Amino acid sequence: MTKLYLGEDLLASGFIEGLCQKFTGKKVVIAETLLQKLYGMDLARRIKAERVTLPQGEAAKTFASLQGVLNTLFSLGCDRDTLLIALGGGATLDLVGFVASIYLRGVATIFLPTTLLAMVDASIGGKNGIDTAFGKNLVGTLYSPEAIVVDKAFLKTLPCKEKLMGLMEVLKLALVWDRDLWELCKGETHLWIERAIQGKIEIVEKDPTEKGLRRILNFGHTVGHALEKITDYRLAHGEAVALGCLAESYLSFYLGILPAPVLNEIVQRYTAYDFKLPREATLKALKEAMRYDKKQTLGKTRVVVIEDIGKVLSCEGNFCLEIEDEVLEAMWQWMEENYGRHEGEPFSGAARRGVDTSL
Amino acid sequence: MTKLYLGEDLLASGFIEGLCQKFTGKKVVIAETLLQKLYGMDLARRIKAERVTLPQGEAAKTFASLQGVLNTLFSLGCDRDTLLIALGGGATLDLVGFVASIYLRGVATIFLPTTLLAMVDASIGGKNGIDTAFGKNLVGTLYSPEAIVVDKAFLKTLPCKEKLMGLMEVLKLALVWDRDLWELCKGETHLWIERAIQGKIEIVEKDPTEKGLRRILNFGHTVGHALEKITDYRLAHGEAVALGCLAESYLSFYLGILPAPVLNEIVQRYTAYDFKLPREATLKALKEAMRYDKKQTLGKTRVVVIEDIGKVLSCEGNFCLEIEDEVLEAMWQWMEENYGRHEGEPFSGAARRGVDTSL
Numbered sequence: 001m002t003k004l005y006l007g008e009d010l011l012a013s014g015f016i017e018g019l020c021q022k023f024t025g026k027k028v029v030i031a032e033t034l035l036q037k038l039y040g041m042d043l044a045r046r047i048k049a050e051r052v053t054l055p056q057g058e059a060a061k062t063f064a065s066l067q068g069v070l071n072t073l074f075s076l077g078c079d080r081d082t083l084l085i086a087l088g089g090g091a092t093l094d095l096v097g098f099v100a101s102i103y104l105r106g107v108a109t110i111f112l113p114t115t116l117l118a119m120v121d122a123s124i125g126g127k128n129g130i131d132t133a134f135g136k137n138l139v140g141t142l143y144s145p146e147a148i149v150v151d152k153a154f155l156k157t158l159p160c161k162e163k164l165m166g167l168m169e170v171l172k173l174a175l176v177w178d179r180d181l182w183e184l185c186k187g188e189t190h191l192w193i194e195r196a197i198q199g200k201i202e203i204v205e206k207d208p209t210e211k212g213l214r215r216i217l218n219f220g221h222t223v224g225h226a227l228e229k230i231t232d233y234r235l236a237h238g239e240a241v242a243l244g245c246l247a248e249s250y251l252s253f254y255l256g257i258l259p260a261p262v263l264n265e266i267v268q269r270y271t272a273y274d275f276k277l278p279r280e281a282t283l284k285a286l287k288e289a290m291r292y293d294k295k296q297t298l299g300k301t302r303v304v305v306i307e308d309i310g311k312v313l314s315c316e317g318n319f320c321l322e323i324e325d326e327v328l329e330a331m332w333q334w335m336e337e338n339y340g341r342h343e344g345e346p347f348s349g350a351a352r353r354g355v356d357t358s359l
Numbered sequence: 360m361t362k363l364y365l366g367e368d369l370l371a372s373g374f375i376e377g378l379c380q381k382f383t384g385k386k387v388v389i390a391e392t393l394l395q396k397l398y399g400m401d402l403a404r405r406i407k408a409e410r411v412t413l414p415q416g417e418a419a420k421t422f423a424s425l426q427g428v429l430n431t432l433f434s435l436g437c438d439r440d441t442l443l444i445a446l447g448g449g450a451t452l453d454l455v456g457f458v459a460s461i462y463l464r465g466v467a468t469i470f471l472p473t474t475l476l477a478m479v480d481a482s483i484g485g486k487n488g489i490d491t492a493f494g495k496n497l498v499g500t501l502y503s504p505e506a507i508v509v510d511k512a513f514l515k516t517l518p519c520k521e522k523l524m525g526l527m528e529v530l531k532l533a534l535v536w537d538r539d540l541w542e543l544c545k546g547e548t549h550l551w552i553e554r555a556i557q558g559k560i561e562i563v564e565k566d567p568t569e570k571g572l573r574r575i576l577n578f579g580h581t582v583g584h585a586l587e588k589i590t591d592y593r594l595a596h597g598e599a600v601a602l603g604c605l606a607e608s609y610l611s612f613y614l615g616i617l618p619a620p621v622l623n624e625i626v627q628r629y630t631a632y633d634f635k636l637p638r639e640a641t642l643k644a645l646k647e648a649m650r651y652d653k654k655q656t657l658g659k660t661r662v663v664v665i666e667d668i669g670k671v672l673s674c675e676g677n678f679c680l681e682i683e684d685e686v687l688e689a690m691w692q693w694m695e696e697n698y699g700r701h702e703g704e705p706f707s708g709a710a711r712r713g714v715d716t717s718l
Contacts, residue, residue, distance in 0.1 A: 067422050074493040102498050134433040139461050
C-alpha cells in the first residue's frame, strides 16, 4: 500500500532522510538536469544516493531513455533492494514508475512530485508509461510506489502556467466526482490540494485496474489526448484537458444528459483562461488521432458522460459510452464555433499570457 | 486466474478455436519463423488472427525485438481487447508475456508451449522478461496468461536434446519439492509431466511474488545462470541447471545439511548425462557472472540449500542462505575435480552426443 505524506518543506526538513532509512539497499535519485542541480545533488549527498539524470520533459519518456536508465542502473550494480527516488513532474514519475516496475521484475520507488499536476494527478494511481510513435503512454504498467511525498514548498517557485495546468486536472476531477471541490478550487491552492489528492485516491482505490469507476478520470481526455497528439504535444496537457472537458461537457449536453444551465456554468468557469483550439485541429485530424486511444475498442470511440458537476453517468458500471461519428461531428462544430482561433491570434490564451489566476 | 489445459492434439483438434471464441477482440499469433510455418499460419487462418514472427531463440528477447513487436501491434491497430497467442518455447513465452504486460498497460495472452522445458517450467508462474548486456531476464514483469494450453502432441516431434533439457528442470523440481517425482521421472514423459506441472503450480500459488517459498525453484540456478552467462549462452539452460544442481547439492553437503549418501544418489542420477563444465568456466568468471544475479542483495551470494531429495532448508521462511566466498571456492574445487573437462573433449556430454535417455 502506497503511503502518502503531504506537508510543507518535507524535502528541506530532513523528513526524506527518515523515510529512506528503512530502505537498506542502494538508493538512486532520478531527476531531469535542472532539478538535479536545484535539489537532487543535495538530496543524494544527504541520503548517500547515486544520481541518474533524465532529459527535460517528454524526451525522458522514449524507448531510448528507458533503455539508457535501465543500463545505468545495472552499471551501478543496483539489485532488488534498490530504492529509486523520482524527483520531478509527470514525465519523470511516469518513466521512473515504469523502470521500477520492470527492473529485475520490480524494485521499490518513492515519488517526489515537483509540479501541481504531478502532485494531484500523475503521482497517484500507479499508472506509468512511455510514449511511442503511435501516441503517449502507450507502453507501461500499473505499479504502486512505496510512498508519495507531496512537498508544498515546490508550489512557491512553480511558474504560474504550471499551476494553471495542475488546476485544469483538478477541475476535471471536480466535474466527475466532487461538486464541493469545484467551488473550493476557486480559492487558493493550499485550501483544496489535499481534497483533490484524496479524491483521486478514493477513485483509484475503488477500481485500481480501471475496469469501471476509474474510467471517470478519463473525462476530457478522449478529446484532450487527441488534441495533444495533433499538435505533436506542443499543446500542454492541462490546456488539452481543459479543451477536452469543454468538448465532452458539450457532448454530455448534446446527448441530452447534462442540462443546459450546468453546461453554461462549466463554460463560464473556463472563460477566464481563454483557451483556444490549436490551429492544426481539424475534425479529420481529431478522428485520426483518436484511433490509438487506449480507451478505444473495436474502433469505437468511448467517452465519459456527465449528468451534473460532480456526477458521472454510470452506464451500468461501465462509466463510458460508445458514440457515433455524428455526435463527434456535432461536438466538433460547437468547439470550432466557440473555441476556434482567428487569424493572427497567439497559440494559446491565458496560459501563454501569464494571466494570474489567483492560485 | 490462469487456466491450465493439458492434453493430446489440443492444437489440431479445434480445442484452441473454442478457447479463443470468448475473446472478441483482435487476435495475434506470435511465434518464431519455423513454428509460424509449421503451426502458426494454419492456426492464424482458423481463428482469423494476425501473425507476428520472432527471430529464433534468445534473439527474440532483446530490447530491439521488444520494441519491434510493440510497434507491429500498434501498426495492426491492436487495442486493449487484443489477445496475444504465444506459440513456442521459453524465449517466445518470455517475450510475449512481457509484451502482453506492458502493451497499453496489459492485454490478454494465451501460452501454447511447444517444448518440454516451456511446458513444465517457463509457461508457469508468470515470470517473463528480456535480456540485457548485463544478463538474462533482467528486465521483465510478473504477469499471468489467461490460459496455458499444454499439447503433448508437440513432444512427439521434439528433438531428444530438447526433451533432456526439460527433464533437467523437472529433476530440479523433484530435488526441492517432490521425492516421488524424482522416482517417477525415471520413466516416460507422459507418466510425470502432469505431476511436474502441478508441482510448480502449487509452489507458485503459495508465493506468487517470490517473497519466500517460490525461491526454492532457484535451486541450481545461482550457479546455472552464471555458467550460461560465462559461455555467452552457448551452454543450454537445462545443461547449466543440471550442473548447477550438482554444484548446489555439493554445497548443501559441504554445509553439513545434505547427508553424504543422498549426495551420492544425486550424483549417480546425473552420471548418465555426462555433463561437463564449459571450458571458459573459472572461479573468477563464476564470481563475476554472479554479480548480476537477481537473487543477490548487497553483494552477497544467496543459494537454496537442500536437506534431502524433495526437501529444502527453510531458513525461517527465507528458503535461501547467504554463503561466504570460502564455501563457493570449496564447491568450485569439487566441481572441477568431478566435472572438469579434459583436453580435447567435446563441448558437451550426452546432450551433444544424442544419447537416448528413454524419455
